Amino acid sequence: RKEVEQDPGPFNVPEGATVAFNCTYSNSASQSFFWYRQDCRKEPKLLMSVYSSGNEDGRFTAQLNRASQYISLLIRDSKLSDSATYLCAVNTGNQFYFGTGTSLTVIP
C-alpha cells in the first residue's frame, strides 16, 4: 500500500465552482501534513500546512481527519489561475511522502 494516495483526476470544473480533494495516508503516526501546488514544468510550491484544527487561507481550506487518516483541500470560488496539480505531503517524522498529485483545470 502506498504511503500517500491521491485521486489523480483530472478535475475539470467551471469558474466559480467549489472543488475538494482528498488525500489518504497509511501511517497513523504521521506528524505533519501539507498541500503543495505545482504548475506545469515548475517546482511544487507550498500552499498550506494542515493542522488538526483545520486552517483556512482565503478561498482555500485544509482539514485533517486523523481517525480516518486523510487530509482534504477545499477550493471555493475557483479561478482560472487555480488550474494546477495539487500535491499532498505527509511527514512521518522519519520521511516525507508526496502524493502523485491531483490535476485541476478550471474552465471559463
Added chain:
Amino acid sequence: GAVVSQHPSWVICKSGTSVKIECRSLDFQATTMFWYRQFPKQSLMLMATSNEGSKATYEQGVEKDKFLINHASLTLSTLTVTSAHPEDSSFYICSAEARGTDTQYFGPGTRLTVL
C-alpha cells in the same frame, strides 16, 4: 523567507558527460536536503535524502555511483549526474527542510536534456 535556489536552471549536454547541479538554501539553514526527479506528466520521485556532513540515503533503484550527492554545508547540496545518457533527461528538483521545522521548500528545478 525559505528561498531555495538551483543552478543551472536548464542544461543540455552530450551523452557521456557529467553534469553538476547545485541547490542552495538562501535565507535559512537546511539540515536535510532532498533530490527528486520528475518525468513529464509524472509524479515526483524521491531519489535521495542528504543530511549535512553525512552520506546521502538513496531510494531503491537509484544508483549512488551515478548520482553523486554532496551536502558539504548547511546551505549547499550538489547532485552530479555522472556519464549522463539520454534516459537521464528529466526535471531534477531539490528541496530543503529548514532547521527546526518539518516543511520542505523546493528549488525551481533543473531541466536536463542529454543528447
